[in-house]
Amino acid sequence: MLSGDMEKRQQMKDDLQRCIDAHKDELHSLSRDIWSNPELAGNEKHAHDRLVRFFSQDQTWTVQSHYKLPTAFKASWGPVSGGVGDPVLNVGFLCEYDALPGIGHACGHNLIAEVGAAAAVGLKAALENQTELPVPVKITVLGTPAEEELGGKIELINAGAFADIDLVFMAHPAQQDASFHPCIIIEEMLVKYYGKASHAAAYPWEGVNALDAAVLAYSNISVLRQQLKPDWRIHGIIKHGGEKPNIIPAYTELEFYLRTPLLKDLCDLKAKAEACFRAAAGATGCQVEITSPTPTYYNILPNATLASLYESNGKALGIHFPEQPTSFCGKRSTDFGNVSFIVPGIHPFFYICTDALNHTEEYTEAAGAEKAQLYTLRTAKALSMTAVDVVCCPDLLKKVRDDFRLAKLKQK
Numbered sequence: 370m371l372s373g374d375m376e377k378r379q380q381m382k383d384d385l386q387r388c389i390d391a392h393k394d395e396l397h398s399l400s401r402d403i404w405s406n407p408e409l410a411g412n413e414k415h416a417h418d419r420l421v422r423f424f425s426q427d428q429t430w431t432v433q434s435h436y437k438l439p440t441a442f443k444a445s446w447g448p449v450s451g452g453v454g455d456p457v458l459n460v461g462f463l464c465e466y467d468a469l470p471g472i473g474h475a476c477g478h479n480l481i482a483e484v485g486a487a488a489a490v491g492l493k494a495a496l497e498n499q500t501e502l503p504v505p506v507k508i509t510v511l512g513t514p515a516e517e518e519l520g521g522k523i524e525l526i527n528a529g530a531f532a533d534i535d536l537v538f539m540a541h542p543a544q545q546d547a548s549f550h551p552c553i554i555i556e557e558m559l560v561k562y563y564g565k566a567s568h569a570a571a572y573p574w575e576g577v578n579a580l581d582a583a584v585l586a587y588s589n590i591s592v593l594r595q596q597l598k599p600d601w602r603i604h605g606i607i608k609h610g611g612e613k614p615n616i617i618p619a620y621t622e623l624e625f626y627l628r629t630p631l632l633k634d635l636c637d638l639k640a641k642a643e644a645c646f647r648a649a650a651g652a653t654g655c656q657v658e659i660t661s662p663t664p665t666y667y668n669i670l671p672n673a674t675l676a677s678l679y680e681s682n683g684k685a686l687g688i689h690f691p692e693q694p695t696s697f698c699g700k701r702s703t704d705f706g707n708v709s710f711i712v713p714g715i716h717p718f719f720y721i722c723t724d725a726l727n728h729t730e731e732y733t734e735a736a737g738a739e740k741a742q743l744y745t746l747r748t749a750k751a752l753s754m755t756a757v758d759v760v761c762c763p764d765l766l767k768k769v770r771d772d773f774r775l776a777k778l779k780q781k
């Protein structure tokens with residue numbers, strides 16, 4: 370026999386599930402449209418317009434297009450319930466929608482957008498007839514572009530977009546369901562070598578070969594890797610290697626990603642990598658320019674209370690959470706990590722009916738497939754149901770906030 374409060378929460382959860390199911394075709398059309406029009410980080414114009422249109426069609430949402438960033442948006446609803454002057458609890462849902470160069474939505478960000486939209490619409494349905502919640506509740510959907518490059522969430526943090534948000538939810542497609550899986554710190558290093566062109570056959574001795582420097586740099590990093598801690602990563606490409614075989618390259622460019630679980634480790638890894646890049650310059654007589662063009666993505670802070678509530682709601686919907694998610698390792702990064710340092714939240718991973726790996730063409734196909742929809746909407750329901758638990762139960766909200774404070778202290 371459910372208590373009165375439990376009965377009310379269950380009724381709210383039933384309402385949100387019915388609402389999401391009622392909107393399933395529209396939600397699938399939304400993610401399919403984004404999937405069919407892949408746009409790179411910072412250029413998600415179609416996705417932005419499509420999501421703005423999705424929320425604007427319901428006049429009860431207040432929608433701000435081009436919110437602080439050209440392809441970010443904000444959709445707000447509420448507050449409802451509570452008394453005048455009561456502190457409002459602002460629940461945030463995040464939508465990502467940037468694709469990858471050459472392989473489209475190979476990370477399923479079109480489904481992240483669908484989950485965020487569906488969870489928000491569902492929570493609205495659960496709340497709109499509530500007049501006796503512990504506190505007034507508001508819903509904020511943030512369109513957070515450019516996760517794969519640039520770190521749109523970090524730019525939005527710096528622009529104050531998260532200042533009034535109390536909880537934040539999103540979910541990311543993967544190979545299995547996991548309420549939490551470690552995502553680690555990442556920093557990009559851009560390396561430019563400057564040499565001197567010359568005819569490669571007629572008088573090569575007059576040249577200073579920037580491609581030699583690039584190759585040596587790449588090789589130096591490759592041997593460095595043997596001496597790195599097992600949970601560190603460093604990987605990169607030669608973005609520009611020269612123009613023609615008979616012109617000794619005067620300019621080359623490399624891009625590397627450095628990843629570590631802890632910020633102090635990142636400093637150590639950066640120093641080692643920089644030594645490799647400078648050694649290649651010294652060996653070839655080139656000049657070298659080393660920069661970090663994008664902000665550092667932080668690791669995701671865990672929140673045990675939210676993760677446990679998410680698992681409980683997910684299991685009620687039939688989600689299976691493997692004890693040890695095996696098919697994807699934790700060596701990935703996201704700008705949600707930076708958000709998790711300023712707002713309590715969760716970023717679960719969810720199965721989309723494929724064993725393909727992210728950032729592959731097979732995953733792109735899976736992210737646009739009809740069979741991903743059941744899992745996508747189920748994830749949205751679990752996120753929304755988790756939000757219902759927290760907004761209805763002040764003790765849970767306190768535990769969430771305590772987890773957040775403790776997790777931050779552990780980072781020091």
Ligand SMILES: NCCCC(=O)N[C@@H](CCCN)C(=O)O
Nearest residue numbers: 476516517518541555701702703
């Ligand atoms: N959000 C979970 C992982 C998504 C992802 O693959 N992120 C990229 C971020 C790259 C930042 N320049 C990654 O390679 O981890």
